[in-house]
Structure formats: structure tokens, C-alpha cells
Amino acid sequence: MKRFGVIYHPHNDAAVKQAEYVKEYLTNKGCSCWTASAWDSCEFEPRVKESDIVITAGGDGTVLRAAQITANYNVPIAGINHGTLGFLTEIPKDKVDEDLDRMLAGDYRLDERCILDVDVMQPNKELQSFHALNDVVIARGEMARLLGLNVVINGQKLTYLKSDGIVCSTPTGSTGYTYACGGSVMHPSSRNLQIVGIAPHLTFNHPIVLSADSVIEIEIFSGYTCTMNIDGHINLPIIDRTKFNVRMSKLTVRFVRFGEDNFFEKLTDKLRTRL
DSSP, rough: OOEEEEETTTTTTTHHHHHHHHHHHHHHHHEEEEEEEEHHHHHHHHHHHTOOOEEEEEHHHHHHHHHHHHTTTTEEEEEEEEESSSSOOBBOOOGGHHHHHHHHTTOEEEEEEEEEEEEEEESOOEEEEESSSSSSEEOOOOOOOOEEEEEEEEEEEEEEEEEEEEEEOOTTTGGHHHHTTTOOOOTTTEEEEEEEESOOOOOOOSOOOEEEEEEEEEEEEEEEEEEETTTTTTTEEEEEEOEEEEEEEEEEEEEESSSSSOHHHHHHHHTSSOO
């Protein structure tokens, strides 16, 4: 293993310095290593597909940005935690040298996570497609008015939802905004997706967990421009009568992990609560 990349949070000084340190460390070990801002996906995408591992320096948001690209090339991510929560980042700041050496020695396992394919069909516009490692959120945006959302699953109508919006989530995203909206926590190795209404009004108000082969169709009835957000950083204004198709992708995101899976221990520690 000789080819690495480091994607860093450009507004986090510690993360920028960490990226330079990792590059120097790996170069001194005889490896090739490039660095790039997580905000410059057009710059680092050609480099990702020629890399063995992509290292991120930042928080979970930096990982989510990197995953948009690495999923296309099946390149694993190793995250150094320079954020706050750190659900996705594996490497503590005080163990960087040790874990880099373990990567070089092949002493790690790969944790595979499912992602969503999201197709957006706005009236009189071209189809737009995205990947989501965490979630896709359709919400009312600046207008303090309810959205009308027609929700169909596998060709069968579920409900006409009157709410502030809806979240479609992967197991990885189930501990994020989905959890805050009352969604179920799913083990990250499971291949399920779920939908949760955001502050539903006098209508269906329970999260629904679906199988991996499910297709969710959503149509918006709003009368005004609302918003779609993918993984907290891709934002798209959405007009009335826009349709969405959400399904499990054939692609996955792989993470470099050390030691045994301790998801439930990490969950209770991060959320500071008891299940």
C-alpha cells in the first residue's frame, strides 16, 4: 500500500496542520500522498480513484463530503477526528502515528456502509442524481408553512403527509438528524432505510423502517420554493410538484477500522443517554 490522499476541513486550522503532518509522515515512509480541501471535490476526485486509502482530517462533515466521491471508486476512508461528535471518524488525534503504521502494515478491517441513490425530478428541469451516506432531507426552508408530501412505497401509497418535511435515512444516518426527529436507531451494518416526518401535523407520525429493495417516491405540493439537503452539505432549492425517488444504492462506502466493532458502546457514549 503506497498511495494515500488526505482530505481536510479548510476552516479548521488543526485539521489543515494535521493533513500536512500526515503527508510528511507517509512520504517519509516511502508512500505517495496528496492533500486537498474537502470543499474542492473537482480537484480531488481524479486523485481519489488512483488512491488506496483516503484519510480525512476534520469531523463527520468532512467524511460525508469525501464519501460523495470515494463511493464511486470503492476507496476506503480513514477519519482522523478533529470535530466534535465523531461517529464516523475512527482515529483519535493522539494515535495518528500508531494508526498510520497499522494501515501501512495492513492491520485493520473494513467497515462497509450502505448509501442511498436520490433522483430529483423538478418540472421542466433535467434529472439530478445524488448519493447520501447519512440522509436526504426535504424541508420547508424559509417559509413557516407546512409542506404537502405524497409518499408512495413500492408503488403503494403510504400517506399524504402534512409536515415541515421528511427525512429518508440510512442506518449510518439514523443517529443524526433522523434520531432528533424521532427516528429509530439502526445498526450501521444493517441494509435498511427509513423515513421520518418532520413535525407532522394531524397525520402519520411514526418512523418506518424499510427493506433494502424498497423504493420511496415523494411528490411535493407546496405552492412555494422549499429545500432539499443531502448529508448536511448539498443544498438544492425545490419547486412545487417536484418528485423524488430514493432507493438503496448498489455502491457502498468503506471505512478503515481498528479493533472490534463497539457500536453500542460508542452510541451510548456519544449520545450521553441510555437506550
